[in-house]
Amino acid sequence: MSRDVVIQLLYIVAFALFIYGLMGLTGPRTAVRGNWIAAAGMGVAVVATLLTPGMGNWWLILLGVAIGTAVGVPSAKQVKMTAMPQMVALFNGVGGGAVALIAWVEFRESHGFDGSPAHVAVASLFSAIVGSISFWGSLVAYGKLQEVITGRPVGIGKLQQPLNLVLLLASLACAAVIIGGGDAQLLIIGLLVASAVLGVMVVLPIGGADMPVVISLLNALTGLSAAAMGLALDNTALIVAGMIVGASGTILTNLMAKAMNRSIPAIVAGGFGGGGGGGTTQATGDQTVRRTSASDAAIQMAFANQVIIVPGYGMAVAQAQHAVREMAELLESRGVSVYYAIHPVAGRMPGHMNVLLAEADVPYERLKEMEDINREFARTDVAMVIGANDVTNPAARTDQDSPIYGMPILNVDESRSVIVLKRGMAPGFAGVDNALYFDPKTTMLFGDAKASVAEVTEELKAL
Amino acid sequence: MLVQNLAILVLAGFVGFAVISKVPNTLHTPLMSGTNAIHGIVLLGGLIVAGLGAEGVLDKILLVIAIAFGTINVIGGFLVTDRMLSMFKQPGRAGGQVNTDKKKEQR
Numbered sequence: 001m002s003r004d005v006v007i008q009l010l011y012i013v014a015f016a017l018f019i020y021g022l023m024g025l026t027g028p029r030t031a032v033r034g035n036w037i038a039a040a041g042m043g044v045a046v047v048a049t050l051l052t053p054g055m056g057n058w059w060l061i062l063l064g065v066a067i068g069t070a071v072g073v074p075s076a077k078q079v080k081m082t083a084m085p086q087m088v089a090l091f092n093g094v095g096g097g098a099v100a101l102i103a104w105v106e107f108r109e110s111h112g113f114d115g116s117p118a119h120v121a122v123a124s125l126f127s128a129i130v131g132s133i134s135f136w137g138s139l140v141a142y143g144k145l146q147e148v149i150t151g152r153p154v155g156i157g158k159l160q161q162p163l164n165l166v167l168l169l170a171s172l173a174c175a176a177v178i179i180g181g182g183d184a185q186l187l188i189i190g191l192l193v194a195s196a197v198l199g200v201m202v203v204l205p206i207g208g209a210d211m212p213v214v215i216s217l218l219n220a221l222t223g224l225s226a227a228a229m230g231l232a233l234d235n236t237a238l239i240v241a242g243m244i245v246g247a248s249g250t251i252l253t254n255l256m257a258k259a260m261n262r263s264i265p266a267i268v269a270g271g272f273g274g275g276g277g278g279g280t281t282q283a284t285g286d287q288t289v290r291r292t293s294a295s296d297a298a299i300q301m302a303f304a305n306q307v308i309i310v311p312g313y314g315m316a317v318a319q320a321q322h323a324v325r326e327m328a329e330l331l332e333s334r335g336v337s338v339y340y341a342i343h344p345v346a347g348r349m350p351g352h353m354n355v356l357l358a359e360a361d362v363p364y365e366r367l368k369e370m371e372d373i374n375r376e377f378a379r380t381d382v383a384m385v386i387g388a389n390d391v392t393n394p395a396a397r398t399d400q401d402s403p404i405y406g407m408p409i410l411n412v413d414e415s416r417s418v419i420v421l422k423r424g425m426a427p428g429f430a431g432v433d434n435a436l437y438f439d440p441k442t443t444m445l446f447g448d449a450k451a452s453v454a455e456v457t458e459e460l461k462a463l
Numbered sequence: 464m465l466v467q468n469l470a471i472l473v474l475a476g477f478v479g480f481a482v483i484s485k486v487p488n489t490l491h492t493p494l495m496s497g498t499n500a501i502h503g504i505v506l507l508g509g510l511i512v513a514g515l516g517a518e519g520v521l522d523k524i525l526l527v528i529a530i531a532f533g534t535i536n537v538i539g540g541f542l543v544t545d546r547m548l549s550m551f552k553q554p555g556r557a558g559g560q561v562n563t564d565k566k567k568e569q570r
Contacts, residue, residue, distance in 0.1 A: 031490060050514075055515070060523055091540045227475070249495070
């Protein structure tokens with residue numbers, strides 16, 4: 001058997017493992033194993049590639065892998081669970097960046113694809129454009145989630161769409177000239193820069209709450225660019241793995257958008273609701289909020305029949321999940337039934353709250369998804385909102401002018417009383433005031449979520 | 464060769480669509496992270512282009528960065544996915560049940 005055949009056979013093993021692993025990742029029982037099966041496939045693919053006849057430049061490869069390992073392993077191991085979404089964005093971005101860089105090197109090595117078949121040039125340039133968009137778009141998404149740049153939509157209004165179109169046309173024009181025989185370095189650099197600016201301009205106007213969907217979309221794009229690179233390099237493993245990610249990523253993006261009741265075109269068109277701005281619509285001057293104390297909150301909950309805890313990003317930031325579980329157990333020992341209402345996108349990432357609460361040993365049967373718990377609020381004595389904001393805002397149901405109108409929310413306002421734990425009166429990620437806070441049956445307990453919950457727990461013990 | 468590759472491309476696309484049919488909300492993020500790790504396959508592109516000859520100094524620098532990026536994507540992606548998923552796995556408890564509790568416990 002020639003070495004090429006061995007490589008091809010190993011590639012087949014590799015993508016079979018990818019597909020099998022991915023199937024595992026869609027089910028809760030098989031997910032962990034599925035992830036490692038896919039990782040094994042990646043190992044096989046890398047080994048097969050290194051067997052390619054005529055491989056050289058070993059020190060280059062070694063250096064790159066060593067740097068990548070030295071950066072990747074610690075950042076993956078040390079990242080806090082709260083920072084997971086931006087980490088995924090970053091890992092996705094570097095993948096896109098790698099594609100763009102490889103396409104650039106190919107351009108340079110082949111002197112503008114001189115003598116290459118047309119499809120190689122087309123596929124390489126496609127991967128360069130999409131890879132560059134994905135890299136810079138992901139960096140902006142990272143910046144927004146990390147709050148390096150504002151999470152609110154940033155846009156230039158009506159000029160946005162024409163500008164994006166001009167940028168896209170500019171990079172396509174560069175590509176067309178290169179395919180037509182141009183080999184000036186400026187062309188490929190122009191192409192990369194135009195698509196980089198496009199990536200930034202597309203993600204910048206998107207509100208932080210939509211970021212998970214955007215990351216998923218960029219993920220699918222990176223997959224497509226990998227598949228295109230596979231066509232250019234005539235590499236089956238790249239084609240299959242890239243295309244599978246491209247297709248499954250598209251489906252996943254759609255599923256996520258549906259969970260948030262958002263359409264992908266509306267998200268990409270910019271701003272919240274496509275209206276171009278997340279302005280606050282409610283006058284707050286004459287509205288007052290009622291403060292409460294930890295001891296009042298404790299009494300209120302201790303004598304309730306049913307308490308629903310609504311966790312959000314604030315709980316994640318304060319690392320309050322263990323304190324919350326302790327409080328819930330105390331309440332349960334007093335005969336109060338406690339449930340957790342999990343909004344699909346609470347915590348800025350689908351499944352974020354499940355992950356955190358599972359980490360704190362909260363039993364699964366206490367976690368209720370939105371459709372199941374919404375009927376319960378009317379029968380609930382106390383709903384305790386811990387650092388969640390936009391997902392509880394009744395304006396999404398009632399106020400047609402609100403930027404978050406139409407988003408499915410937890411009907412917290414239907415419960416008999418509401419306690420909101422919050423650091424201050426700052427609006428949520430969508431930049432909208434929350435009418436829930438001004439509701440007469442709502443009381444606010446200001447302070448760090450972890451400290452507040454701990455205080456309430458102490459008061460409960462003292463009762 | 465191109466036609467064969469295009470056939471593979473189209474078939475792989477359908478496989479990708481078919482694999483992701485029904486996924487519980489809870490698994491959206493780990494799945495996104497897992498597919499994210501898989502497109503770290505771009506590392507192979509870096510290996511091939513570097514291994515089969517890169518001449519200029521700039522090209523070599525660009526390729527080292529590309530290979531480092533690809534490695535970060537692969538290793539970081541799989542590790543992060545595993546960390547997310549390990550949160551669902553609880554010894555002694557209903558191991559990994561995410562979505563099966565809907566019928567019981569309804570009041």
